[in-house]
Amino acid sequence: MTSFLSYLNPIPSFPSYSGPYHVGTIDVEVPIVELSSPSPSPDSSISTISFRIFYPCEPPTKKSPHVHWIPDPQHQYVAAFAGFLGASTRLSNLIAYLPRLIYHTTIPASRNARLLPPVTKTKRWPVMVFSHGLGGSRNGYSHITGSLASHGMVVVAPEHRDGSVPVSYIGGPAGQAVYYKSIAHTPTREVEEARDQQLKIRLWELGLVHEALLKVDRGEAVSNIVADAQRTSASTDINGLSTFADTLDIHTPGKVSWGGHSMGAATVVQFVKSVFYRPSKCTPPSYRSLYTPNEDSAIVREITLSSPVSLLDPWALPLRSAATHWLWDKPMPCYYADGPGGSNLLIVLSEAFFRWRGNLEPVKRAVSEDPSQEHSFIKKQKTPPYIFYPLTSAHLSQSDFGVLFPWLTKRAFKAEEPERTLRLNVRAILEVLRQNGQELADTSDIDMEEQDSSLSQKHKNGSIRPEHKDPSARKIGSENTIIGQDGKILAKDGSVRGWIALDVDNEGKPDEATNQKTHSHAQPGEAVFDGEMMKG
Numbered sequence: 001m002t003s004f005l006s007y008l009n010p011i012p013s014f015p016s017y018s019g020p021y022h023v024g025t026i027d028v029e030v031p032i033v034e035l036s037s038p039s040p041s042p043d044s045s046i047s048t049i050s051f052r053i054f055y056p057c058e059p060p061t062k063k064s065p066h067v068h069w070i071p072d073p074q075h076q077y078v079a080a081f082a083g084f085l086g087a088s089t090r091l092s093n094l095i096a097y098l099p100r101l102i103y104h105t106t107i108p109a110s111r112n113a114r115l116l117p118p119v120t121k122t123k124r125w126p127v128m129v130f131s132h133g134l135g136g137s138r139n140g141y142s143h144i145t146g147s148l149a150s151h152g153m154v155v156v157a158p159e160h161r162d163g164s165v166p167v168s169y170i171g172g173p174a175g176q177a178v179y180y181k182s183i184a185h186t187p188t189r190e191v192e193e194a195r196d197q198q199l200k201i202r203l204w205e206l207g208l209v210h211e212a213l214l215k216v217d218r219g220e221a222v223s224n225i226v227a228d229a230q231r232t233s234a235s236t237d238i239n240g241l242s243t244f245a246d247t248l249d250i251h252t253p254g255k256v257s258w259g260g261h262s263m264g265a266a267t268v269v270q271f272v273k274s275v276f277y278r279p280s281k282c283t284p285p286s287y288r289s290l291y292t293p294n295e296d297s298a299i300v301r302e303i304t305l306s307s308p309v310s311l312l313d314p315w316a317l318p319l320r321s322a323a324t325h326w327l328w329d330k331p332m333p334c335y336y337a338d339g340p341g342g343s344n345l346l347i348v349l350s351e352a353f354f355r356w357r358g359n360l361e362p363v364k365r366a367v368s369e370d371p372s373q374e375h376s377f378i379k380k381q382k383t384p385p386y387i388f389y390p391l392t393s394a395h396l397s398q399s400d401f402g403v404l405f406p407w408l409t410k411r412a413f414k415a416e417e418p419e420r421t422l423r424l425n426v427r428a429i430l431e432v433l434r435q436n437g438q439e440l441a442d443t444s445d446i447d448m449e450e451q452d453s454s455l456s457q458k459h460k461n462g463s464i465r466p467e468h469k470d471p472s473a474r475k476i477g478s479e480n481t482i483i484g485q486d487g488k489i490l491a492k493d494g495s496v497r498g499w500i501a502l503d504v505d506n507e508g509k510p511d512e513a514t515n516q517k518t519h520s521h522a523q524p525g526e527a528v529f530d531g532e533m534m535k536g
Contacts, residue, residue, distance in 0.1 A: 010101060011101050011102075011104045011105060012101055012102060012105045012404040012405060013105060013106075013404070014105075014106075014107065014108050014142070014143055014400070014403060014404070015108075015143075015403065015419055016108055017108060017109075017143075017146050017147050017149070017150035018147060018150065018423065018426075018444055018446070018447050019147060019148075019149070019150025019151035019152070019441055019444075020150070020151070020441050020442075020444075021056035021057070021116060021149070021150050021151070021152060021441065022056070022057050022058070022059050022060065022110065022113070022116070022150075023054055023055070023056065023057060023108070023109040023110070023146045023149045023150050024054075024055050024056070024057030024058075024109060024110045024111070024112070024113030024114070024115065024149075025052060025053065025054050025055070025067055025107065025109040025110070025111060025112075025113075025142075025146070026052070026053050026055075026111070026112050026240045026241070027050075027052050027071070027138070027226045028050070028051050028052065028053060028212075028224050028226065028240075028241065029048045029049070029050045029171075029172065029224060029225040029226050030048060030049055030208075030212050030222055030223060030224065030225070031047060031048050031223055031225070032046070032047055032048060032049060032208065033047075034215075034222060034223060035049075035208050035211045035212055035215065036211055036297075037204070037207065037208055037211065038207040038208075038210075038211065038293035038294050038297035038298070038299050038300075039204055039207060039291055039292055039293050039294065039297075041204065042197070042200040042201050042204055043161075043200075043201055045170075045176070046161045046170060046178075046201065047170055047171065048170055048171060048225060049158065049205055049208045049209060049212065050138060050158065050159040050161070050168065050170075051138055051156050051157055051158040051159060051209055051212075052138040052139060052142075052145075052156075052157045052159075053154060053155070053156050053157075053244075054109060054142070054145045054146045054148070054149035054154070054155045054156075054157070055115055055116075055125065055149050055153075055154045055155070055244075056115070056116040056125065056149055056150070056152055056153075056154075057109075057110055057113035057114060057115060057116055058113060058114045058115070058116050060110050060113060064110035064111055064113065065111045066106045066111070067106055067107040067109055067110075067111045068103070068104075068105065068106055068107075069102065069105040069106060069107055069139055069142065069400070069404075070102050070103060070105065070139075071139065071173075072173050073173045074103050076167060076173075076177075077166070077167060078102065078103070080166040080167035080179060080180070081166045081167075083166070084135055084166040084180050102404075105404065107139065107142045107146065108146070109142075109146055109149075112240045114243050115243040115244060115247060117247075118247050119152075120152070120249075120439040121439060122249055122439075123247075124246075124247055124248055124249035125152065125153060125154045125247055125248060125249060126152070126153045126154070126249050126255070126257065126433065126438045126439065126440065127153070127154045127155075127156065127213065127248050127249055127250050127255070127256050127257065128145075128148060128153055128154070128155045128156070128256070128257040128258070128259055128310075129155075129156045129158065129206060129209055129210070129256065129257070129258055129259070130144070130145055130155055130156070130157050130158075130259045130260060130261075130264070131158060131160070131202065131206065131258075131259070131260035131261075131263075131264030131265070131267045131268055132157065132158075132159070132160065132164070132165075132260070132261060132263075132264045133164070133260070133261045133262030133263040133264045133265075133313075133315070133399070134164045134262065134263045135164070135165070135166065135180070136164070136165065136261065136262075136264065136399060137159050137165045137166070137168070138157045138158065138159035139157075139400070140399055140400055140401075141157060141261060141398075141399055141400060142157075142400055143400050143403055143422055144312075144398070144422060144425060144426060144429075145157050147422070147423075147426045148426060148429065148430065150441075151426075151430055151440050151441040151443070152439070152440050152441045153433075153438075153440060154244070154247075154248060156209060156213065158205055158206065158209050160198075160201065160202050160205055160267075161178045161201060161205070162181075162197070162198040162199075162201040162202055163178060163179070163180055163181030163183075163198065164180065164181075164198060164202075164263060165178070165180060166179070166180050167179050167180070171225060172225050172226060181194075181198075183195065183198075185317065187317060187320060189322075191317075192320075192321040192322060192323070193321075193323075195317070195318040195321065196288075196290055196318075196321050196323060196324070198263075198318070199266075199267060199270055199290050199291075199318060200290045200291065202267045202271075203267065203270060203271045203274060203290055203291035204291060206267070206271050207271075207291070207293055207297070207299050210250075210256070210298065210299050210302065211298065211299075213244075213248060213250055214250060214251075214298055216241050216244050216245065216248070217244060217245060217246065217247065217248040217250055217251075218245070219242065219245035219246065222239070222241055223239065224239035224240060224241055227239035227240055250302070253301050253302055253304045253306075254302070254303075254304035254305070254306035254307045255302075256302055256307065257307070257308040257309070257310065257433060257438070258271065258272060258307060258308070258309050258310070259309070259310035259311070259312070259429065260310075260311065260312065260314075261312040261313055261398050261399060262312070262313045262314065262315045262395065263315055263318060264312075265311040265312055265313065265314035265315065266314055266315050266316070266317075266318040266319050267318075268309060268311065269309075269311065269314065269319060269332070269366060270290060270291070270318070270319060270324070270327070271291065272303050272307060272309060272332065272333055273327055273330055273332065273333070274289060274290060274291040274292070274327065275291070275293055275299055275300060275302075275303040276303050276304075276333040276336070277327060277330045278292055278293070278295070278300070279292060283326065284326055286322075286323075286325070286326070287323070287324065287325070287326035287327065288323040288324065289324075289327075290324060303333065304333065305333050305334055305336055305337070305338065305339035305340065306334075306339075306340065306344060306436070307333060307334075307344070308344045308345075308346075308432065308433055308436050308438070309332065309334070309344065309345050309346070310346045310348075310428075310429045310432065311345075311346065311347045311348070311367070312348050312398045312425060313348070313349055313350050313353045313395055313398055314347065314363050314366070314367075315359065316359050316362035316363050316366060317359075319362075319366060320362065328366070328371055328372075329371055329372035330371070331368070331369055331370060331371060332345055332366075332367060335369045335382055339382070340382075340383065340436075341369075341381075341382030341383030341384070342367070342382065342383050342384045342385030342386065343383045343432075343435065343436065344432065344436045345367060345385035345386065346385065346386045346428055346429060346432045347363070347367055347385055347386065347387045347388075348387075348388050348389065348390075348398070348424075348425050348428055348429075349363075349387070349388070349389035349502075350389060350390070350393040350394055350395050350397055350398060350421075351389055351390065351391055351392060351393045351394070352393070352394050352395050352413065353389075353395060354389045354500075354502070364387075364502075364504050364505075367385045367387070367504065368384075368504045369381060369382055384503065384504050385504065386428065386432060386490055386501075387501065387502040387503070387504070388424075388428060388499055388500060388501055388502065389500050389502065390420075390421050390424050390425075390498055390499055390500070391498035391499075391500065392414065392415055392416040392417070392498070393415055393416075393421045394409050394412075394413035394414075394415035395413075396409055396413070396415070397409065397415050397418055397421040397422070398421070398422070398425055402415060402418040402421065402422070403418045403419055403422055406418045423447050424489070424496070424499055426447075427443055427447060427448070427486055427489040428489050428490065430443060430486065431443070431485070431486045431487065431489050431490055432490065434485060434486075435487075435490075442485050442486075443485060443486040443489075448486055448488065448489075449496075449497070
């Protein structure tokens with residue numbers, strides 16, 4: 001019935017988050033002068049960092065103010081977004097129709113709500129930082145980030161000022177506008193230099209976000225430029241951030257999770273490797289580091305062999321710059337020395353990016369034990385990463401765009417079941433985090449698609465647990481909650497419909513062999529479409 005009513009409503013809308021906790025959200029913009037930057041600024045014109053936080057909140061006692069998906073000033077955002085979409089002729093009708101609809105689209109979260117007191121054993125909520133792709137924003141992945149928050153996690157979504165957002169405002173809605181930069185997707189020297197500059201800004205921003213979170217958790221004063229616009233009359237919090245004091249699990253090395261989509265996934269790979277493999281006397285002079293944090297900075301202590309990483313449709317081209325070739329040859333930190341191997345490394349592709357062999361092969365190489373070698377020569381010593389893709393999914397299926405405009409993604413990209421695709425992504429992220437010691441609420445039986453109670457009792461490749469008839473039993477702290485609760489989502493036996501497991505190498509995978517033969521020369525435009533929309 002809900003889907004039927006949604007079909008009748010012309011305003012694009014989000015489904016509810018499926019976790020047991022209510023979700024709050026706050027928009028944050030912090031002046032850089034208030035933070036101790038781990039590295040020098042790559043762009044002096046950027047004076048603030050911007051991010052949105054999604055978090056478990058106390059149940060609202062009254063109706064919360066709307067959180068619009070398109071932030072203020074809406075007209076300018078829609079105009080910039082329409083110009084961005086206009087690169088594709090297939091979207092001309094959509095561009096004419098969107099402004100009448102998406103002004104009213106809201107994120108299903110409570111604005112500036114009070115944080116729910118942590119119910120974990122540590123009395124601190126797990127934290128993830130999630131980096132957006134080209135054409136994304138701090139709001140552009142609100143369904144994935146909000147869904148993770150509804151299972152007991154604080155998720156921080158930065159908005160990068162590198163020219164990858166249709167428009168971003170520095171200093172509030174009336175401040176300096178940073179517009180999208182159109183950069184080619186071919187591996188020329190000019191493109192490499194332009195993508196390197198974008199990554200310099202992105203990595204620097206991630207380091208500053210981490211510094212801001214540390215300061216907020218310590219209860220230190222942090223300005224929030226957008227607080228006045230978002231504070232309700234009933235709010236007593238001067239900027240909405242004091243609710244997070246002493247609640248974030250960010251002081252233990254390796255506890256913060258890092259995730260991203262497309263260009264954002266490439267950002268995360270480059271970030272954790274840049275922090276972990278800092279230049280030394282042995283580093284070749286040809287290597288030009290995009291981010292070198294100070295040795296005594298908190299981020300150097302934070303990134304460890306155990307740092308969980310979730311990569312959605314990673315885009316390999318930004319990682320292949322000649323200037324950073326030395327870093328490309330280094331494995332992800334989880335493979336280093338006594339690291340856990342790929343058990344804390346998740347890659348979820350769309351079918352579109354799986355079909356794009358020109359990207360698939362370098363992605364597999366990037367997440368292998370030895371990126372410097374071709375796969376056929378790699379000797380497996382450690383646990384491989386988790387790699388999956390859902391059938392009939394498009395690149396946009398992992399962003400809000402797919403779930404807000406299912407009719408468009410179906411017609412343009414033949415993508416099906418957008419809500420289910422996002423649920424599968426969320427399930428996989430949650431389970432990898434659980435299996436790496438993060439305390440998170442159970443995935444519901446509905447999300448696990450278990451209609452039969454006997455299936456709920458025992459998973460063929462997962463954990464045995466009692467059936468939860470009481471929804472509160474799914475929450476953290478319940479005796480019924482166990483680490484590794486949804487093991488079936490990480491199984492490779494095909495027990496989850498349309499959820500395909502891949503290996504780092506191609507041995508024994510006929511579907512991958514077919515992919516190699518038929519899509520070896522695919523380009524980004526073929527994997528997504530002929531415009532710029534979130535290709536990276």
